Amino acid sequence: xxxxxxxxxxxxxxxxxxxxxxxxxxxxxxxxxxxxxxxxxxxxxxxxxxxxxxxxxxxxxxxxxxxxxxxxxxxxxxxxxxxxxxxxxxxxxxxxxxxxxxxxxxxxxxxxxxxxxxxxxxxxxxxxxxxxxxxxxxxxxxxxxxxxxxxxxxxxxxxxxxxxxxxxxxxxxxxxxxxxxxxxxxxxxxxxxxxxxxxxxxxxxxxxxxxxxxxxxxxxxxxxxxxxxxxxxxxxxxxxxxxxxxxxxxxxxxxxxxxxxxxxxxxxxxxxxxxxxxxxxxxxxxxxxxxxxxxxxxxxxxxxxxxxxxxxxxxxxxxxxxxxxxxxxxxxxxxxxxxxxxxxxxxxxxxxxxxxxxxxxxxxxxxxxxxxxxxxxxxxxxxxxxxxxxxxxxxxxxxxxxxxxxxxxxxxxxxxxxxxxxxxxxxxxxxxxxxxxxxxxxxxxxxxxxxxxxxxxxxxxxxxxxxxx
Ligand SMILES: [Zn+2]
Numbered sequence: 001x002x003x004x005x006x007x008x009x010x011x012x013x014x015x016x017x018x019x020x021x022x023x024x025x026x027x028x029x030x031x032x033x034x035x036x037x038x039x040x041x042x043x044x045x046x047x048x049x050x051x052x053x054x055x056x057x058x059x060x061x062x063x064x065x066x067x068x069x070x071x072x073x074x075x076x077x078x079x080x081x082x083x084x085x086x087x088x089x090x091x092x093x094x095x096x097x098x099x100x101x102x103x104x105x106x107x108x109x110x111x112x113x114x115x116x117x118x119x120x121x122x123x124x125x126x127x128x129x130x131x132x133x134x135x136x137x138x139x140x141x142x143x144x145x146x147x148x149x150x151x152x153x154x155x156x157x158x159x160x161x162x163x164x165x166x167x168x169x170x171x172x173x174x175x176x177x178x179x180x181x182x183x184x185x186x187x188x189x190x191x192x193x194x195x196x197x198x199x200x201x202x203x204x205x206x207x208x209x210x211x212x213x214x215x216x217x218x219x220x221x222x223x224x225x226x227x228x229x230x231x232x233x234x235x236x237x238x239x240x241x242x243x244x245x246x247x248x249x250x251x252x253x254x255x256x257x258x259x260x261x262x263x264x265x266x267x268x269x270x271x272x273x274x275x276x277x278x279x280x281x282x283x284x285x286x287x288x289x290x291x292x293x294x295x296x297x298x299x300x301x302x303x304x305x306x307x308x309x310x311x312x313x314x315x316x317x318x319x320x321x322x323x324x325x326x327x328x329x330x331x332x333x334x335x336x337x338x339x340x341x342x343x344x345x346x347x348x349x350x351x352x353x354x355x356x357x358x359x360x361x362x363x364x365x366x367x368x369x370x371x372x373x374x375x376x377x378x379x380x381x382x383x384x385x386x387x388x389x390x391x392x393x394x395x396x397x398x399x400x401x402x403x404x405x406x407x408x409x410x411x412x413x414x415x416x417x418x419x420x421x422x423x424x425x426x427x428x429x430x431x432x433x434x435x436x437x438x439x440x441x442x443x444x445x446x447x448x449x450x451x452x453x454x455x456x457x458x459x460x461x462x463x464x465x466x467x468x469x
Contacts, residue, residue: 001024002022002023003043003391003434004035004036005020005393006042007020007046008020008045010385011051012052012365013366013384016361016362019031019033020032020036021050023431023434026390026391027389027391027433028385029387043395045395047397048397049361049394049395050385050396051085051369051394051396052365052369052382052384052385052392052394053085053088053392053431054087054346054368055090055368055372055376055378055383056081056089056090057089057372057375057376058090058238058262058313058314059089059090059092059314059317059342060091060092060315061073061078062074062077062111063092063094064094065319065338066327066334066336067327070319071319071340072318072411073115075115077089077318077411077412078115078118079443080342080409081316082430082438082443082445083343083430084342084346085346085347085427086346087382087430087437088118088119088120089118090120090121090148091108091121092122092123092150093125095124095126098128100136102140105124112450113448115448116447116449117432117437117443117449119392119452119453120452121146121378123150124150125149125152126150126161127160127165128161129164129165129168137176141177145456147177147178147179147456148178148236148458149173149179149180150181151165151166151169152183153182153183153184153187154185154288155187155288157191166182167227173233173234174234177457177459178458179235179375179376180233180234180236181237182220182221182236183239184238186217186219193211196211197210197332198331198333203330204282205280205283205285206272206282206332207332208275208286209272209275214241214242214244214289215244217240217242218244221240222251225251228258229252234258234459236259236261237262238262238313238315239287239289240267240309241263241264241267241287241291241300242292246261253308260309260310261308261311262313263313264341264345265348265352266287266291267297268300268349269348270285270418271292272292275291280326280329283328284415285339286325286332286335287315287339288337301359304353304359304363305358305363310371311367311372311375312367314342314344316340316342318339318411319339319413320413320415321414322414324336343409344409344418344423345368348404348421351423351425369382370384377455377460391433391434394429395428395429396428400425400428401422404416404418405419432445433451437449
C-alpha cells in the first residue's frame, strides 16, 4: 500500500525543504513534487515538519533494579515513546556474571517480542571478560547484530566492572567492530562517600547528589577516555551531566580519540535543587549521575551546539513515587535510580533547543536521531529521510503549545519529572515502517508490531544495516 505525505516541510540533519514523500512497502520510495499518482492514502502535513523518527539510544524497560522493576515495560514504554516522536529504541540488556550472555539476550527478547510497538535493539552489559565471554562476543555480534557493549564504572558490588574489564572490553570491541558505552562515575569513591553520609545520619534524597560530586564523574570519564586512547578503540559516554565530564570528552576528542558523549533532557532543564523538595518528593529526581548545579545546563547546551556532545538519550527508567521511590524513605540509597523521560525527550528538546534558539533545527534532528543511527549501526535504514530508508516519520506541529503532566502522559508511572512545564511543538502523527502508530494523537499501533533491530558493526555504517548483519 502506498501512502503520500503532502505539503509538509521535510527536515533532516542536513536540509530543510518542502516536498512530498511517497511511502511504499514500509520504505521511503520517492521524495519530490507531484508524486500523487497511485497512492491509496494522502496525508496532508500542511504547516508541519516532517522529521525522521527519533531514536532513543538509552532506555531501561522492564528492568529489575534494587529489589523492584521499572514500571514501564516494552508495551507501555514504546507506546509512550511513539506518542513522543520516537520510532526506535535501544534498550540495555543486563547480564549476570557466570551465566552465558545469550541467556540474558534471550530474556530480553522475551520481554520485548510481543509487546514493542516500535522497532528496538539491545546493548549488551559486560561485567566480566573471560574465555567464555570472549568466545560468545563474536557470535553475538554476528547473529544478534548487537554491536554496542555497556560497562558500568559505578554501582559497586552490583553492576560495577573493574578497569581491566573495561580495558579488555575496549580491545574486544575494537577487534570485532563494536562501540563501548560507559556509565562513568567512580563507584569506589561514591561507595565510601555514601557509607560516610549514612553513618553521619544523612539519609535524605539530597545526599544522593552530595555523595556523587561532579568530580567523580569527570574522573571516571577521563579514565575511560584515556583507556580508549591506549586501546585505540571507540567509546560512547552515556548520560553526561556536568562540566567536568564535558571537559574530559572534549580533551580526548582533541587528541583524536574516538570518544562521543550523550546527555539527557533532565540534565538540560532540571537541577540539584529539585532533590531538596519537601515530603520526600526529592526522590522523584534521583538519577545517577545526579542532577547538577544549574550553571551546568548552559555548559551542556553549548556542548551540544558546538559538537562536544553529540546525542540525546532519555535514560528512561521509570519507578512510581508510591511504593517504589518510597522504598528509600529514611535511606536515600534505597531510592530506585531513574525517571520517566522516554515520552518527553523529543518534544522537550525541540522546545528548549530549537524554539529557544540554542540549537538549529538540523542539529535537533542530528542529535535526536541521525547521529545515533550512525553510531549504533542503523544508518541509513533509520535516522534520516532518504529514498530507501525505513518510513519512520514524525509529522510535527512546531507551534502547538501544551503542558507536560502525569495526568496526560502515556507512561505507566504516577508522576512526571517535568510536571507543569510548558513546551511548544508536538508530534501529531507517527509512522513506523510506513504504518501509523500514532494518528492524530491517537495510538493506533499494535503490541508486537515492533521489529528487533540487528545492527551493523561499528564503523561500517555507510553500508545498509541489513546487508552488513
Ligand atoms: Zn541508564
